[in-house]
Amino acid sequence: MADALLKVSGLTKRFGGVVASDDIVLDVARGELHAIIGPNGAGKTTLIGQLTGEIRPDAGRVHFDGQDITELQVYERSQLGLARSFQITSLFLDFTALDNVALAVQAHAGHSFHFWDDARRSRELREPARDALKRVGLADRGDVLVSNMSHGEHRQIELAMALATKPRMLLLDEPMAGLGPDESSRMVRTLRELKRELTILLIEHDMEAVFALADRITVLVCGRVIASGSPSAIRTNAEVRQAYLGEQEVVTDAGAAHV
Amino acid sequence: MLYLFEQCLNGMQLGMLLFLLAAGLTLIFGIMDMVNLAHGSLYMLGAYFAATFVEVTDSFVAGFALGLLATLIAGMVLEVIAIRPLYGRDHLDHVLGTFGLLIFFNELVRLIWGPEGRTISLPSEMLTAVQVLPGVYYPLYRLVIILATLAVAALLYIIVMRTRVGMLIRAGASNREMVGALGVNIKLLYTLVFGLGAALAGFAGMMQAPISFVQIGMGENILILAFVVIIIGGIGSIRGAFAAAIIVGLIDTIGRAFLPDLVRYFLSYSAGSSAGPALSSMLIYLLMALVLIFRPEGLFPAAGK
Amino acid sequence: MSGMITPRNAFVAAVIVVLALIPVYAAMTGNTFMMTLFTRIIILAIAAVSLNLIMGFGGMVSFGHAAYLGIGGYVIGILAKEGINTGFVQWPLALLVSGLFALGVGALSLRTRGVYFIMITLAFAQMVYYIANGLDRYGGDDGLTIHKRSEFGGLLNLSNRTVFYYVCLVLLLATVYVVWRIINSRFGAVIQGARSNDRRMRAIGFPTFRYKLVCFVIAGVICGLSGALLANHTNFISPAMMHWTRSGDLIVMAVLGGMGSVFGPVIGSVALLVLEETLPHLIGFASHVITGKEVVAAKEYWQLILGPMLLLIVLFARGGIDGLIASARRG
Numbered sequence: 001m002a003d004a005l006l007k008v009s010g011l012t013k014r015f016g017g018v019v020a021s022d023d024i025v026l027d028v029a030r031g032e033l034h035a036i037i038g039p040n041g042a043g044k045t046t047l048i049g050q051l052t053g054e055i056r057p058d059a060g061r062v063h064f065d066g067q068d069i070t071e072l073q074v075y076e077r078s079q080l081g082l083a084r085s086f087q088i089t090s091l092f093l094d095f096t097a098l099d100n101v102a103l104a105v106q107a108h109a110g111h112s113f114h115f116w117d118d119a120r121r122s123r124e125l126r127e128p129a130r131d132a133l134k135r136v137g138l139a140d141r142g143d144v145l146v147s148n149m150s151h152g153e154h155r156q157i158e159l160a161m162a163l164a165t166k167p168r169m170l171l172l173d174e175p176m177a178g179l180g181p182d183e184s185s186r187m188v189r190t191l192r193e194l195k196r197e198l199t200i201l202l203i204e205h206d207m208e209a210v211f212a213l214a215d216r217i218t219v220l221v222c223g224r225v226i227a228s229g230s231p232s233a234i235r236t237n238a239e240v241r242q243a244y245l246g247e248q249e250v251v252t253d254a255g256a257a258h259v
Numbered sequence: 260m261l262y263l264f265e266q267c268l269n270g271m272q273l274g275m276l277l278f279l280l281a282a283g284l285t286l287i288f289g290i291m292d293m294v295n296l297a298h299g300s301l302y303m304l305g306a307y308f309a310a311t312f313v314e315v316t317d318s319f320v321a322g323f324a325l326g327l328l329a330t331l332i333a334g335m336v337l338e339v340i341a342i343r344p345l346y347g348r349d350h351l352d353h354v355l356g357t358f359g360l361l362i363f364f365n366e367l368v369r370l371i372w373g374p375e376g377r378t379i380s381l382p383s384e385m386l387t388a389v390q391v392l393p394g395v396y397y398p399l400y401r402l403v404i405i406l407a408t409l410a411v412a413a414l415l416y417i418i419v420m421r422t423r424v425g426m427l428i429r430a431g432a433s434n435r436e437m438v439g440a441l442g443v444n445i446k447l448l449y450t451l452v453f454g455l456g457a458a459l460a461g462f463a464g465m466m467q468a469p470i471s472f473v474q475i476g477m478g479e480n481i482l483i484l485a486f487v488v489i490i491i492g493g494i495g496s497i498r499g500a501f502a503a504a505i506i507v508g509l510i511d512t513i514g515r516a517f518l519p520d521l522v523r524y525f526l527s528y529s530a531g532s533s534a535g536p537a538l539s540s541m542l543i544y545l546l547m548a549l550v551l552i553f554r555p556e557g558l559f560p561a562a563g564k
Numbered sequence: 565m566s567g568m569i570t571p572r573n574a575f576v577a578a579v580i581v582v583l584a585l586i587p588v589y590a591a592m593t594g595n596t597f598m599m600t601l602f603t604r605i606i607i608l609a610i611a612a613v614s615l616n617l618i619m620g621f622g623g624m625v626s627f628g629h630a631a632y633l634g635i636g637g638y639v640i641g642i643l644a645k646e647g648i649n650t651g652f653v654q655w656p657l658a659l660l661v662s663g664l665f666a667l668g669v670g671a672l673s674l675r676t677r678g679v680y681f682i683m684i685t686l687a688f689a690q691m692v693y694y695i696a697n698g699l700d701r702y703g704g705d706d707g708l709t710i711h712k713r714s715e716f717g718g719l720l721n722l723s724n725r726t727v728f729y730y731v732c733l734v735l736l737l738a739t740v741y742v743v744w745r746i747i748n749s750r751f752g753a754v755i756q757g758a759r760s761n762d763r764r765m766r767a768i769g770f771p772t773f774r775y776k777l778v779c780f781v782i783a784g785v786i787c788g789l790s791g792a793l794l795a796n797h798t799n800f801i802s803p804a805m806m807h808w809t810r811s812g813d814l815i816v817m818a819v820l821g822g823m824g825s826v827f828g829p830v831i832g833s834v835a836l837l838v839l840e841e842t843l844p845h846l847i848g849f850a851s852h853v854i855t856g857k858e859v860v861a862a863k864e865y866w867q868l869i870l871g872p873m874l875l876l877i878v879l880f881a882r883g884g885i886d887g888l889i890a891s892a893r894r895g
Contacts, residue, residue: 052767054763073766073771074766074767075766075767075769075770075771075772076771078766078767078768078769079769083768084767086764086767090761090763090764090767091761091764092757092760092761092764093760093761094760095756095757095760099753102753103753103754103757103765103768104768104769106750106753106754107765107768107769107770108769112750112751112753112754112770112775113751113775113778114749114750114751115745115746115749115751115752116745116746116749117749117750118748118749119748119749119750119752119753120748122750125750161768165768165769288679292679294679294682294683296812341875344879345878345879348878350625350678350679350682351619351625351815351819352878352879352882354625354627354682354812354815355815355816355819355874355875355877355878356874356875356878356879358812358815358816358874359870359871359872359873359874359875359878360871360875361871362867362870362871362874363867363868363870363871363872364871365867366865366867366868366871367868369865370865370868479808479809480690483686483687483690483808486683486686486687487683487687489683490680490683490684490687494679494680534698535698536697536698536700537694537695537697537698537699538698539698540691540694540695540697540698541691541694541695544687544688544690544691547684547687548672548688551672551673551675551676551684552672555675555676555680
């Protein structure tokens with residue numbers, strides 16, 4: 001696919017004797033929402049680790065917008081416009097929500113070797129941060145310490161931080177994890193809006209959300225891609241049904257317990 | 260050449276002492292995730308206990324055995340009273356809390372034993388030198404230190420690798436939660452491990468006492484050397500501590516013995532005299548820096564970490 | 565939020581006023597000991613504030629901070645011994661060498677974290693300590709007397725106690741102000757973010773290593789200044805300046821005063837050093853009251869109380885004195 005924004009080829013990673021990623025090939029086209037599903041232990045976390053740069057692959061390449069980013073550091077990938085959210089909430093708990101998001105803005109507003117002026121008075125940082133909070137529905141919660149906020153709000157801030165880095169592509173690692181039904185549907189709404197302007201790679205256990213949102217779905221089992229295609233194609237794929245959807249109930253239960 | 264051999268033995272002897280300290284430290288790091296600056300105090304306590312008990316019993320062996328027992332008990336009591344509340348706190352808390360303990364122990368020793376320091380005189384049969392190689396005589400007691408420590412190392416190896424407690428120690432070093440999940444009495448295990456570490460440190464202190472001097476603060480500088488050993492060997496790894504202790508002991512001793520002459524040879528006599536000692540005291544830290552650059556996890560990182 | 569009159573700000577202002585009035589009090593009462601003590605307190609407060617920049621705000625627990633005291637001091641002492649007395653050369657060089665050492669130590673130790681970091685900084689400081697011990701030309705382990713304090717032409721006469729005191733005080737206040745600006749700047753935001761969650765910082769695009777390294781160097785430079793002042797204060801340098809227990813003292817000052825604020829370590833160094841001077845007398849007094857006679861020995865063992873007190877502070881009063889005064893952290 002010529003128009004792929006993210007292109008993964010032959011990605012392989014072993015941990016001891018376990019092959020966590022087995023020759024993974026994956027294309028994410030510009031503007032699509034591409035979902036990755038798979039049972040627990042399928043290697044989704046290892047895959048996202050290799051996409052963000054926290055894990056070095058043993059073989060294979062990752063291209064982003066035509067550039068080989070396989071050897072780049074985590075922060076360099078972020079600078080290129082590849083943003084991620086974390087599965088387990090990873091925020092600056094002793095900062096306010098606005099400070100959290102403003103830091104993400106700052107990361108992409110040139111270098112930070114400015115030692116003198118008050119960062120909290122910089123409109124260049126504060127206003128985009130406020131905008132990002134507004135987009136995820138937390139406009140009036142900016143001055144609250146993150147440690148005093150709910151899990152659902154943490155997930156929203158995670159997303160706001162990813163947005164604040166002005167990304168070209170979002171890697172979302174289980175954004176619905178641990179959310180209640182109301183919070184989940186709000187998250188789905190937010191993602192549907194974002195999808196209009198951003199390329200998104202979504203890793204998610206919540207099948208309902210995945211089939212509602214995804215343009216294409218890739219199924220990962222035991223580190224291998226067993227199928228890739230439109231939601232309807234995946235739904236009817238015999239191999240997928242056998243390997244995965246047949247045990248869907250078990251998987252979603254485990255997914256909830258996992259968090 | 261013979262001088263070199265003698266210096267190697269001296270280096271071994273220092274290495275063995277370092278191992279005794281480092282083994283306890285690394286176990287406590289690995290299992291309780293605890294930085295213990297007061298470990299050097301236990302080294303000091305061991306020496307003072309031994310000095311007193313040798314005096315009281317008038318027997319070298321009985322005095323040392325009692326001293327060892329006393330340090331073990333002191334370590335376990337210390338763990339229950341002062342160390343236990345620090346588990347799970349961050350490392351800064353450990354540093355501060357045990358720094359306080361170190362100050363306390365220095366003062367306590369001064370209160371009990373006075374500021375003068377003690378000596379332990381060796382029994383006369385220990386004062387001889389033995390021929391280790393044709394023409395090479397080496398003080399018997401220093402050999403005893405090396406052999407006794409090797410025996411302790413072997414014992415430690417057997418305890419850690421072959422017994423049930425050892426299995427728990429190994430499991431604890433790589434996965435703390437798992438040991439808790441097994442339903443093991445973690446508190447007791449921690450107290451035992453700390454006591455074991457204390458006994459090892461105390462043993463080091465009392466073995467060293469007859470060839471140096473029993474005094475307040477004697478454990479502090481050697482404690483930092485033991486830290487270097489752990490960094491080089493890899494935190495939590497007893498094997499690493501053993502190898503690194505010997506390396507550090509040898510390099511430090513041989514460097515001090517030969518480096519000043521080497522500098523004199525290549526530069527000038529005065530340069531050798533002034534820069535030599537400074538250079539040789541840098542050697543092990545240079546080694547540490549190299550290890551950090553090329554193997555930040557240490558030479559023998561503990562498995563599963 | 566500066567300009568607000570809170571109990572905390574009032575307390576900080578009071579401490580500054582008291583520090584500013586010490587020479588007046590000393591002149592009136594002829595109490596030179598007081599001058600010496602408080603000059604020392606102010607100098608070590610500069611070191612503690614610099615330590616707190618990396619430890620309290622950057623989360624880098626350095627157990628080797630006294631090394632910079634020693635390096636700053638030794639640069640002054642060595643230059644003085646070699647006949648270079650002008651402060652215009654001595655002081656910049658002291659800061660430069662401290663900064664370079666911090667660069668080297670930081671580049672190595674910041675590759676690691678947690679326990680490793682604590683022990684590595686300690687070990688490198690110990691290395692400097694032993695090097696100083698080996699410098700026979702500069703006194704070896706006996707140390708070296710400095711016969712002339714740094715000279716600043718006709719600008720400042722550091723040999724005058726009062727002038728020297730106010731120079732130290734101004735430098736302390738300048739340090740506090742600079743550090744305060746730094747932690748509220750973009751750079752400070754990165755440093756504090758890295759303390760809070762380094763992994764996340766990298767994920768949103770910050771190369772945290774280089775920011776932490778620069779911060780580590782800034783702290784080293786400031787502490788080198790403190791060392792230069794200390795050498796001038798005592799007219800003497802020796803390896804004891806950077807004994808590792810001194811690094812411990814600096815940590816104690818920062819924690820005792822409160823790591824959450826820039827000024828906390830100043831309060832901590834006043835508290836620790838004043839306590840060090842008065843606790844023996846208090847114990848002597850208390851034992852006098854209890855036993856009805858003078859117990860000389862009791863005074864000597866005041867550290868028996870200090871040690872466990874540290875442990876108790878760690879366990880029960882982590883905010884330090886500043887935390888007790890200010891209900892809200894970081895005002």
